[in-house]
Amino acid sequence: MKTNLSDLWKKEDWLAVWIGFAVIAIGCIAVLTGAFDFAAAKFSTWHLWENVAEKKSLLAQLDGAFWVKLLRTFLVLGVLFTLGVKLQGGKIKEYIPAFLVLFVLSVLVRLISAEFTLNRYLEWAFWALIVGLLISNTVGVPKWLRPAIRTEFYIKTGLVIMGFSVLFSNIAKFGLYGLGIAWIVTPVVILFMWWFGTKVLKIGNKPLVITLAAATSVCGTSAAIATGAAAGAKKNDLGIAISISIIFTILMMVFEPMIIKATGMSQLMGGALIGGTVDSTGAVVLAGNALGAEAEQAAVLVKSIQNILIGFIAFFVALFFATRVEKSEGKKVGAGEIWTRFPKFIIGFFVASLVASFLIQPLAGSDSVKAINGVLDQYKNWCFVLAFTSIGLDTNFREIAKQMQGGKVLWLYIVGQVFNIALTFFAVWLLLSGVLFDIPVLDLYK
Amino acid sequence: MAPERRRRIYRAVTILTVVAVLGCAVYIMARRMGLAPGYDFGAGAYYYADIPGFESVVRDDAYQTEVPLWVHIVLFLGWGWLMYRLWVWIDSRKS
Numbered sequence: 001m002k003t004n005l006s007d008l009w010k011k012e013d014w015l016a017v018w019i020g021f022a023v024i025a026i027g028c029i030a031v032l033t034g035a036f037d038f039a040a041a042k043f044s045t046w047h048l049w050e051n052v053a054e055k056k057s058l059l060a061q062l063d064g065a066f067w068v069k070l071l072r073t074f075l076v077l078g079v080l081f082t083l084g085v086k087l088q089g090g091k092i093k094e095y096i097p098a099f100l101v102l103f104v105l106s107v108l109v110r111l112i113s114a115e116f117t118l119n120r121y122l123e124w125a126f127w128a129l130i131v132g133l134l135i136s137n138t139v140g141v142p143k144w145l146r147p148a149i150r151t152e153f154y155i156k157t158g159l160v161i162m163g164f165s166v167l168f169s170n171i172a173k174f175g176l177y178g179l180g181i182a183w184i185v186t187p188v189v190i191l192f193m194w195w196f197g198t199k200v201l202k203i204g205n206k207p208l209v210i211t212l213a214a215a216t217s218v219c220g221t222s223a224a225i226a227t228g229a230a231a232g233a234k235k236n237d238l239g240i241a242i243s244i245s246i247i248f249t250i251l252m253m254v255f256e257p258m259i260i261k262a263t264g265m266s267q268l269m270g271g272a273l274i275g276g277t278v279d280s281t282g283a284v285v286l287a288g289n290a291l292g293a294e295a296e297q298a299a300v301l302v303k304s305i306q307n308i309l310i311g312f313i314a315f316f317v318a319l320f321f322a323t324r325v326e327k328s329e330g331k332k333v334g335a336g337e338i339w340t341r342f343p344k345f346i347i348g349f350f351v352a353s354l355v356a357s358f359l360i361q362p363l364a365g366s367d368s369v370k371a372i373n374g375v376l377d378q379y380k381n382w383c384f385v386l387a388f389t390s391i392g393l394d395t396n397f398r399e400i401a402k403q404m405q406g407g408k409v410l411w412l413y414i415v416g417q418v419f420n421i422a423l424t425f426f427a428v429w430l431l432l433s434g435v436l437f438d439i440p441v442l443d444l445y446k
Numbered sequence: 447m448a449p450e451r452r453r454r455i456y457r458a459v460t461i462l463t464v465v466a467v468l469g470c471a472v473y474i475m476a477r478r479m480g481l482a483p484g485y486d487f488g489a490g491a492y493y494y495a496d497i498p499g500f501e502s503v504v505r506d507d508a509y510q511t512e513v514p515l516w517v518h519i520v521l522f523l524g525w526g527w528l529m530y531r532l533w534v535w536i537d538s539r540k541s
Binding site: 045113117118119120121122123124125162165168169171172173174175176177178179183184187188190191194195198199219220221222246247248249250251253254279280281282283285286287289290296297300301303304307312316319320324366370373374376377380381406407410411414440441442443444 | 457460463464471474475479480485488495496501503504505508509510515518522526529
């Protein structure tokens with residue numbers, strides 16, 4: 001394989017980078033100048049039959065402003081992805097109607113996942129898979145819809161946009177305590193799961209093993225998406241890893257604080273343990289909150305550091321797979337070959353993160369970065385919903401059963417998560433119990 | 447134990463585990479356990495930017511450290527590189 005200059009505007013990876021940068025640039029201009037509104041559509045939490053006083057009913061939120069945002073979202077993503085497909089040599093006459101239908105399905109997914117109870121426990125990624133699977137396994141996916149099923153393209157673009165929200169300054173938020181809990185433990189758990197999955201359980205699907213390991217040890221869905229893309233995981237791999245992580249997160253969110261309370265662990269230690277082990281950030285906040293204000297703060301601080309890890313883990317995974325997993329037996333992979341194989345969207349992810357951390361944040365302030373991320377986050381979510389709906393449309397139930405490898409994947413997660421909890425507890429005890437170091441004091445005044 | 451019997455036990459334990467986990471998850475959802483009043487999100491908010499009003503949940507200056515940022519970054523990168531080398535070593539070992 002040779003690298004050409006034209007790759008910059010013809011290859012999917014680079015096009016995902018440019019599209020991601022375009023969305024980030026427009027988002028920055030819109031927020032920093034206040035000249036125009038660039039917000040993407042989002043359903044507020046709704047309910048059908050319950051009286052949840054503070055929530056809007058479904059119909060009440062479908063006002064003029066919502067439709068304007070929805071149209072804007074469709075046009076921004078539609079135009080950019082169509083251009084990207086055209087540059088890759090695709091037929092836009094086939095892509096545009098297919099994208100329109102995929103977008104409508106994605107709207108349905110986001111609508112379902114905004115329902116009060118469903119929204120509280122299951123992510124839209126789960127509903128996107130379900131909707132796609134239901135269609136593909138019942139009526140089937142029509143041939144004309146296939147041109148829009150470009151899972152990797154949407155995922156890579158979403159990841160580049162997500163890069164802007166990864167702020168390096170978070171690394172020092174909990175000092176060396178946080179770094180010790182979040183960063184010392186995480187790679188050890190990944191290596192343990194890699195060893196256990198590939199050497200003990202002998203799972204041949206290495207991208208699935210590393211995707212599940214990242215989901216378990218880092219932060220669930222977002223880490224799985226980034227790592228899966230970096231390792232070249234199959235679509236089903238990502239769906240399986242995320243589904244397992246989502247279901248177990250529900251259990252851990254409820255049972256982990258109960259167990260911590262029963263053991264009499266301090267709030268600081270309990271919160272840090274939750275931050276290091278519960279996957280989704282929303283679940284971390286709630287589980288920490290169940291223990292108390294100090295636990296909640298400690299949990300969020302540790303999780304904030306884990307969120308920074310996503311890009312680095314994805315980078316090392318991409319490097320590992322480019323140099324070791326994809327190489328021919330006995331052949332050494334040269335620097336040129338590594339560059340050719342390396343997924344370039346990771347570079348886009350890092351550039352976006354560096355720009356946000358060392359350019360926009362110092363110049364415009366933290367509040368501006370938060371406001372920009374408020375806008376960009378919805379575009380990222382739309383990209384991921386398009387991707388996960390595509391995964392569902394491209395998957396059948398038999399394939400999923402085969403991918404589970406007789407339950408080995410489930411046991412890999414369970415054993416890995418138990419190891420993660422044990423090791424994180426050890427780190428938390430060592431750093432925060434006062435046996436070796438001073439117990440840190442958190443300022444809880446809001 | 448005969449391999450066939452071991453396989454059957456493994457299969458039964460796996461199925462029981464799946465049923466128990468799914469049953470627990472459905473029970474938790476049906477009883478709306480683990481939610482907090484005043485927070486308009488749940489486990490479904492997988493990333494911090496998805497949490498409405500996240501800035502009111504976490505304080506940026508809740509902990510003050512005297513260790514400079516660059517020390518954190520050096521330790522972060524150093525440990526990452528060390529772990530990468532360990533990964534390569536583990537992978538090169540025969541199972």
